Amino acid sequence: MDSLTLNPLAFVNGEVQLPGSKSLSNRLLLLAALAEGETRITNLLDSDDVKHMLNALSLLGVQYELSTDRRTCLVQGTGGPFNTDQALELFLGNAGTAMRPLCAALCLGHGEFTLTGEPRMYERPIRDLVDALIPLGAEVTYLKEEGFPPLTLHSRGLKGGQVSIRGNISSQFLTALLMSAPMAEEDLIIQVDGELVSKPYIDITLHSMQLFGVIVENDNYQRFVIKAGQRYRSPGEVMVEGDASSASYFLAAAAIAGGTVRVYGVGADSVQGDKAFAEVLAKMGADVTYGPTWIEVSKTGPLQAVDLDLNAIPDAAMTIATTALFASGTTCIRNVYNWRVKETDRLYAMATELRKVGAKVTEGDDFIEITPPEQIMPASIDTYDDHRMAMCFSLAAFGTAPITINDPGCTRKTFPEYFDLFRSITVSR
Ligand SMILES: O=C(O)C1=C[C@@H](OP(=O)(O)O)[C@@H](O)[C@H](O)C1
Numbered sequence: 001m002d003s004l005t006l007n008p009l010a011f012v013n014g015e016v017q018l019p020g021s022k023s024l025s026n027r028l029l030l031l032a033a034l035a036e037g038e039t040r041i042t043n044l045l046d047s048d049d050v051k052h053m054l055n056a057l058s059l060l061g062v063q064y065e066l067s068t069d070r071r072t073c074l075v076q077g078t079g080g081p082f083n084t085d086q087a088l089e090l091f092l093g094n095a096g097t098a099m100r101p102l103c104a105a106l107c108l109g110h111g112e113f114t115l116t117g118e119p120r121m122y123e124r125p126i127r128d129l130v131d132a133l134i135p136l137g138a139e140v141t142y143l144k145e146e147g148f149p150p151l152t153l154h155s156r157g158l159k160g161g162q163v164s165i166r167g168n169i170s171s172q173f174l175t176a177l178l179m180s181a182p183m184a185e186e187d188l189i190i191q192v193d194g195e196l197v198s199k200p201y202i203d204i205t206l207h208s209m210q211l212f213g214v215i216v217e218n219d220n221y222q223r224f225v226i227k228a229g230q231r232y233r234s235p236g237e238v239m240v241e242g243d244a245s246s247a248s249y250f251l252a253a254a255a256i257a258g259g260t261v262r263v264y265g266v267g268a269d270s271v272q273g274d275k276a277f278a279e280v281l282a283k284m285g286a287d288v289t290y291g292p293t294w295i296e297v298s299k300t301g302p303l304q305a306v307d308l309d310l311n312a313i314p315d316a317a318m319t320i321a322t323t324a325l326f327a328s329g330t331t332c333i334r335n336v337y338n339w340r341v342k343e344t345d346r347l348y349a350m351a352t353e354l355r356k357v358g359a360k361v362t363e364g365d366d367f368i369e370i371t372p373p374e375q376i377m378p379a380s381i382d383t384y385d386d387h388r389m390a391m392c393f394s395l396a397a398f399g400t401a402p403i404t405i406n407d408p409g410c411t412r413k414t415f416p417e418y419f420d421l422f423r424s425i426t427v428s429r
């Protein structure tokens, strides 16, 4: 297996132009495909998760043209649901933002669609979404384990009406239902059962739908009403914001190491909840300034531990776990049970690898508590095929020991060029 050894790093300085947001790229591609008219999407992310969505759309008969750098995509909308005469199989890797929204969207049309993916995708739940689709007329066969992909959809349209959906495992189930709702036969009223996790991702969904002309009534994230007969209409051109989760590693680097880093593409005006990561750094003691489309972080003094519920920013919250290696006191990240059902069991993986660099860690069912070591120890970090494990642990190299990242190529899921950009702002000891 490939590995990358990062020699101890002294400080950071520079600017980073962020690649496009994964969450927005995959939502906008799907909506552009369902919409009437032609949409030019700019600053599209070029990464595995987006390739899976693009490949799926192509197999579904959607015509699009990608620029040579794959960052601009001209999509010819189909103006309606996807239908097929022959059974189609779509491989969606480990992309939650492709698997969940496509599972709902493909129920809108007619035909047989099988959704497959990488082995880890077969351990990531989808039952809460399927259980909400069945009363609307979906017919779903699980091909391996009940409640998990792979699955086959025998589609013949979705009725409207009232439906409830559980929101305590993944917001992507609600996102999927919302995005398909305007194409149901009648009005759809969605009731969220219990707690809704990762709430800001629903704002990304509603914002994306609005860009394509669809209005959703949102009653405090517990009840949503989507009128039937609304059509997705192309806005013409739409630019993908920079990825706020990807921004977190560079911003944390500045807070840890000293120097100043400014990221472009995400700022005070961003629709992405993960922009709030910078507020967590500010609570830890970093100096943070915002422009409409940029965030800048500098270090003005030592970092302090925090004890926070980070359910709203589950992806960027992982970056706090390795930032905690440089904060005095014990940091606690709470209410992140669903870390366990993402690219890997992230609570277990994070706890295991943090211990390798000498941290004292308590892994709770839905929290992690980290007390930094006096000195970070040299370590060989396993990344569990999880892009965020690789990116988070690059920050451990701001200690005085070399850190080896195993399988650094796993960042291809959302950020293939991460280590090049990281190197471009860091200065060795
Ligand atoms: O809707 C989205 O774009 C996402 C929602 C979040 O997942 P959960 O809702 O499963 O927490 C997040 O972790 C994921 O990376 C992207």
Ligand SMILES: C=C(OP(=O)(O)O)C(=O)O
Residues within 6 Å of the ligand: 094, 095, 096, 097, 315, 342, 343, 388, 414
């Ligand atoms: C959880 C993640 O991905 P997915 O969209 O596959 O859920 C992630 O990117 O951290």
